[in-house]
Amino acid sequence: MRSRYSAYRLGLGEYLYQTWHPETRGELTPELLTESGLNSEWLSLEIVYSRGGPDDERGEVEFKARYKVQGRIQQLHERSLFLRSQGRWTYHSGQFSPPKIGKNTSCPCGSHKKYKQCCAQRRA
Template sequence: MRCYCHSQQPFALCCQPYLQDVSPAPTPLALMRSRYSAFVLGLGDYLLQSWHPDTRGALTVDELAHTGRDTDWLDLTIVFARGASADEEGAVEFKVRYRENNRVVTLHERSHFVQVQGRWMYHSGQLNPPKIGANQLCPCDSGKKYKQCCARR
């Protein structure tokens, strides 16, 4: 079975080890993908545990699980990702499409991730972030222009 995060990888080799706490997600991108899969599967425990305690507010496992199960998740598209296992911070910009009240909605976010005691955690996000110009440096920190890097995906 292919992974819910649309990576085209088998679920058992992609998000499943993180969701079952076999190993922590090694990068912000891996955590982002596993969080999307957790929403699809309604895994409120994983979503709460991977959300930084300083920014999750009063969210509960039940609320997060309910949100996931009651949504018709359609797909995840990664715009760019930055952050390696040795970094303390990272970012992932993504678009998620889902169906709500018989219409398709797109959620576009640039998420900020921090590493706490060796585990990546979702910290915060900016909805509908400003568009990256083709000639700007790519936000993935490759040193290349955006049009020659992540825009090609």
């Protein structure tokens, strides 16, 4: 996720295209992704939650990215699904403004603990 954020900041459309899962690229092109990244001033990235490691085939990242467009600061809050494709992590899809993970709900990391006793402690 951090590398894709950096690629948006730098306008590296080819990298963004290569790290986008082929199943969900649709009409995207490296040129469109370059333009998209360069038309915004990317200000910050906060990783809220992540799951998936080197041996996994799927992972999730919830993040908040702040950016400025036409003088207005915006925030993109998304929970993204990443899948391995040809051995590399690729962005597949995302849910904008995902529901908040409650402290007493099961932890989304897959453990059998409550969120407050698991991943929420790692964030503190």
